[in-house]
Amino acid sequence: MHWLRTRGRATAPYGLGLIAVLLIPALLNVIPGIAPGYVLYLVSLALIYAIVAIGLGILIGHTGQISLGHAGFFAIGAYASALLTLRLGLPFVVAVLVAGSVSAAIGFLLGLPALRLSGPYLAVATLGFGLAIPQLVVWQGSWTGGSSGLHGLPLASLPLGAFTIVFRTDQDYYYLAAAVLIVLTIFARNVVTSHTGRAFVAIRDSEIAARAMGVDLVRYKTTAFALSALYAGIAGALYAHLLHGISPEDFTVLLSVDFLTMIVLGGLGSIGGALSGALLLTFLQNALTRLPVVHDFKNLYIVVLGVILILTIVFFPQGLAGIARSWRLRRATRTLDRPAGAGQIVELGERSGVR
């Protein structure tokens, strides 16, 4: 019966999340003094970032491969979808799927040199990748719009049999982003708990041990890269259509660091952590712009980001997910009245992905 209980416990937050998704627009209309449209736009943005964070979490948190250049994949997805809809007039859905695939293919290619690069080397190489993409966009200005970017993207739409849903308002778009996020969250959860996910974790914990157990490093490392690039690419496409326009300045190194901060703050190796980190950071960023005392918001946000990164690693290396986990454990051990060391063992088991 043990597996039933853990499953029930793990599913509960997702159910609550789904209810929250449906209730948020209604709640916003009730609360006086706020512009629901703007808040929904902000939530949509947070949900899109959450998609990237989940993908990046699979790469860094589960597989242990660093990327400091995920804004590059985000940009590839955004530009692919913008160019396909603007220049070729392809439907939104096709553009998003192609954008995700292109990004995944490039992720696969980046995964190939990553096979030979470990830790710090990989961090530098991916940092370079993230810096190179906006430069390439500017360089190929004749069809990418150069540094002024691409604007006037068509509205997102979804053909359903005889009629077509067009996402016009912020609320429509919010539901779209939420639906994509939910599907991709469930998919990520299934991947992580499948044998592929266990292979990822094995690679993270020890490449040599994983190889000795027959884990195909080439296959799983490139898969992890492609998968996380797919998430970033799809999110990038949604982002482009949320803003109706993009420019190379949207995809700086700082954005890559934002993504990294989201998953570090949320807790590495936890999908729920990636989600909550993305939501929290996006709202924090927005809240900081509203502080009346701060005239120069950019500095404050950068400093806060840096402080979050350092404090999390120094004091809560497992992030928010770790705090929640130890809180749950403490409650469980208190009721069961176990000896002091027992909780520790369970936690170690969970951390390394053993189920």
Add this chain to the structure above:
Amino acid sequence: MLSVTPDILTDLPWGQLLVNGLALGSLYALTAFGIVLIFKTTRVITFAQGETAMFSTFVAFTLLTAFQLPFAVAFVLTMLFAGVFGALIERVVIRRISTTTVLNPVIVTVGLSLILLGAAGWIWGYEIRTFPDPVVGPPFHLGTVVVSQLNALIFLVTLVLMTVLFAFFRFSPTGIAMRAVAENRMAAQLMGVSIGRMNALGWGMGTAMGAVTGMLIAPINYLDPSMMGDVALKAFAAAVVGGLTSLPGAVVGGLLLGIVDSVVGFEVPELRNTIAFALIVLVLVVRPGGLLGRHETKKV
């Protein structure tokens, strides 16, 4: 066969690009040297190297303008400041984190760089300033090649620093102790070397090297909080291309990067970072340990 050679390659002012590239490369080499030094002593690859250098350069700027100090004095004071600053970072932050995973130091140094970036923007603002020229005077002519006084100074400073550092690591007991720590921490500790002191020293020296780059590149480019962004990437590329475990490798990598950067910058300035990235990937795929580095095989 000769007709196949594109005009583009023969028309380039190769001599001039080489000299400019070597000057730029010397600066990359200094920062890369700092990165490798920090990596060798503490096993931490620092993503804050560019920002500590930028911060130190602003300190130098303040010393030069607000206090009206002569360049040489400000230069030495800034190096001292950077040295203490780096050692302090090691003491306060780096020592507290576990370096058993590669990820922790990467995240923490990225965090540090963000804090420094924001702090510099706060203190000195984002306006682009011109850094006072350390040397003024007519350039030297070597045939058709022009060597500005600043470039000559860069060559001189790099040469002197490299000689001093070579002697330090070769002959001084402290330098030998640092090499021992890099070689085998436990054995060094058993021989009575203070690991903590060597770590702090490595960080201090590495950070000071970055500050030198900052003070010498600011007169060429400009001074603002983002001044070291691209420079740090090139220095990283130099360190990785040369081999993160090799100090001479950092110098070779730096000079190589400088020449490539100078030629590419002349032809397609938009692609300077992209080429640096391509070079990293290319070299690492062919030689995973870098040109002069050792490829470390993990043992179980």
